[in-house]
Amino acid sequence: RGTALQPLFKTSYSCSKVGDPHPGQSYKGGHFYAFLPDNKEGQKTAMLLKKAFEHGLTFQIKSCNGEERVTWGLIPHKTSLGGGKARNGYPDAQYLREVRAVL
DSSP: OOOOOOEEEEEEEEETTTTTTTTTTEEEEEEOOOOOEESSHHHHHHHHHHHHHHTTTTEEEEETTEEEEEEEEEOOOOOOOSSSSGBBBSSSHHHHHHHHOOO
């Protein structure tokens, strides 16, 4: 098993914008972790994920128990080093190909 890159996204409380479920309403942030293999393909994927983040495509705002909060968007992320595809983890031999197709 190789080393894993670990991108970290940290969001805080903020105010939603036009296009969000309740524009102008505050929402709760959080800490989000995602893992990529530390190899050439993983590094290329990391750059694509960075661009997606910069364009506001990584997260979305959803209502949960009456509270607006940040959640993962539609781009798949590996949030665990284990558990396989069913648990958003590794091993998943198709992940890099699938996420690059989405990006």
